[in-house]
Amino acid sequence: MLEHDVLIIGAGLAGMRAAIAAQAGGANTAILSKVHPVRSHSNAAQGGINAALTDRGDRWEDHAYDTVKGSDFLGDQDAIEVMCRAAGKSLIDMEHMGVTFSRDDEGKLGTRNFGGQPIARTFFVGDFTGQALLHVMFEQLVKSGVQSYEEWFVTSLIQEGEQIAGVLALEIKTGVLHAIRAKTVIFCTGGCGRLFEPSTNALIVTGDGMGLAYNAGAQLMDMEMVQYHPTTLAGSGVLISEAARGEGAYLRDKDGNRFMEKYAPNMMELASRDVVSRSEQTEINAGNGVNGCVYLDCTHLGEALIMEKLSQIRELGIDLAGADMIKEPIPIRPGMHYIMGGIKTDIDGRTNVPGVYAAGECANVSVHGGNRLGANSLLDTIVFGERSGSHAAEAASGMDFIEFNESEVVRQEESRIQQMLDRPENGDRWGSIRQDLGDSMNKNLAVYRDQAGMQETLNLIPQLKSRYAGVPVQNKGRVFNTDLVFALELGYMLDCGEAITASALERKESRGAQARTDFPSRDDDNWLKHITVTKGEQGAELGTLPVTITKWTPEERKY
Incomplete structure (x- = not known):
């Protein structure tokens, strides 16, 4: 062994x-x-x-x-x-x-x-x-x-x-x-x-x-x-590094205004990521974006700096959005990161x-x-x-190996995998379930959240788990069967989705990446604590743990 x-x-x-x-x-x-x-x-x-x-x-x-x-x-x-x-x-x-x-x-x-x-x-x-x-x-x-x-x-x-x-x-x-x-x-x-x-x-x-x-x-x-990064490329969702803003790039609305001065007058584009993403989404929701995006403007940085320090993201902009950041702003939006x-x-x-x-x-x-x-x-x-x-x-x-019946544990797991491979065709695919999960999470657990949206996703997940229990694996072979690997991965994804959604519903405040429109304020009296999730007989079981504070007393965040 x-x-x-x-x-x-x-x-x-x-x-x-x-x-x-x-x-x-x-x-x-x-x-x-x-x-x-x-x-x-x-x-x-x-x-x-x-x-x-x-x-x-x-x-x-x-x-x-x-x-x-x-x-x-x-x-x-x-x-x-x-x-x-x-x-x-x-x-x-x-x-x-x-x-x-x-x-x-x-x-x-x-x-x-x-x-x-x-x-x-x-x-x-x-x-x-x-x-x-x-x-x-x-x-x-x-x-x-x-x-x-x-x-x-x-x-x-x-x-x-x-x-x-x-x-x-x-x-x-x-x-x-x-x-x-x-x-x-x-x-x-x-x-x-x-x-x-x-x-x-x-x-x-x-x-x-x-x-x-x-x-x-x-x-x-x-x-x-869950962190939504402020600068992901329109369309593909690929990451455009914070390094651009670190080197001095601006965020602009459809009219060319640097809108971050309204939200973070001191740090501007270099406020914390949750603050910048919310600011962008607020501008987009208010109609100040273009096609669901705002703009990242690097044109004033000059070609020499961009080619030395930002060459990869310049290529991404050209290849995936048709925009050269040396010459023009590129369209970006918050994206899960x-x-x-x-x-x-x-x-x-x-x-x-x-x-x-x-x-x-x-x-x-x-x-x-x-x-x-x-x-x-x-x-x-x-x-x-x-x-x-x-x-x-x-x-x-200081430990010994724990003995177990190797042939028996392998046999049981082989049986579980073979049952997945033996499922008959039913018109469903793991890719379809995965897309439905991804769409719902991005719709209801993104930059802004509310009770109704998150409950919609939490109600969907048992339906997706039910579909997953019978979803066929089309490739019946065993050699480099990525179809099987993707199907196995989906089981973990559904468990994680349930844990994320249940925890987000439980936290009835806005803090960090959790921005609830129905609970817009931070509530240290009731929610300065961690939410924990363990697997119970009926699914996710929630608990809490205290936050460890050593030197820094919680205060209002300003950037």
Whole structure:
């Protein structure tokens, strides 16, 4: 049987950083991913990574305060302190690993401004920082000697009592199902962006880890907090980096007015993402946009700066919207980008299920609270990926493998998968169910929400689950059956959709990314708390946990 002390599911930045740390801690470590590691969605991060370097006159305390304020005071301040203290070392570690960060005229690491932060502390590689970090991390993964299961898909966890014993995983290339025994499992599976259509997220971002952990008894938290990025391209919904505004781009309405001065007179286009997205949507709803969009204007930045620092998003504008940002403004609108919620963990990545850890976007530490600051996500993956890998390795050193009947657990899972493959044609498709889910989420759980809309989606999800229970898989083979993989993913997506919608209905206030037209104010007296979701016999069961406050008392947010 395949067995490892530490098994990491997902090979983006958090997963690879966790694997490298666990291997360095002496554990027999493996990493498993449904795609080749450098195809992970960390690849798509554009703008940069935040760190407060003391030699620049910056302080980690200031970075932490900006993060707390950006979270609309829902972030746990002890975890935020851990992240911001570690940021400088993590940044330098990445530079030493080989990341070629952009540099200023003096040859020092260059910075750019990013939203919600009055000081420039965002370090970057052009407008493809995630790609640069991911490829360097992959080099380090290869160097470390970690066993890698590429293009394998986890279908379920193996549990003996409450303790994790391993996973069942489909080798996509052959269609063979394997049991992998593990003392500890770390989920680094990313977000669940494709619950929403459109989304800036890759098609692989389907909430697999959240769904697997949820079904194994793990607690989810802050699931209602879904970030709509202010600048996604008209039509395709592809991300146009905040780096453009960090370099000085303007947001304009149909008449050319910089409307952000009405909403954030100090920070303007660099207010926090939730504030900017709401401002745009308000202008669009008022008829001040064009075809559901406003404009991102970079023309005053000049060709030299755009070609040096924003070349990728310029190409995206030309290829997908027919607009060259050197010569003309490009049409943008808010679009689903990130989930602040996820699997509830402590600062070492531990969940409430013994032996199960999580890090990165699939986890909730909670350092992002109600709204993530741009460029804190790459930092989150590296800081908490390393911490979870180190802790899991240490924990595994004092544990024994849990015995289970390999042939029986494989047989049961094989039977479940075969039943899916044997379903007769009924005219339905997993793609149709997925589109209906995505349309409803984007309609009712977007920038603005209300009771009626969210209830509509919550009522739809059981209908979609009923359709899912009988949806056929048209490809009946086993070799590289992506039709089967997509169908399996959809089950996780439906669970995540239910958790998001139930949590959003429960929070009867507006805070961070949750902007309710029927409860337009923040209500610290009743809702300065986290909403948790666990799987019960009848579906999602909700609870609450207190927000950890260390130094910064909640106050009104102004930008």
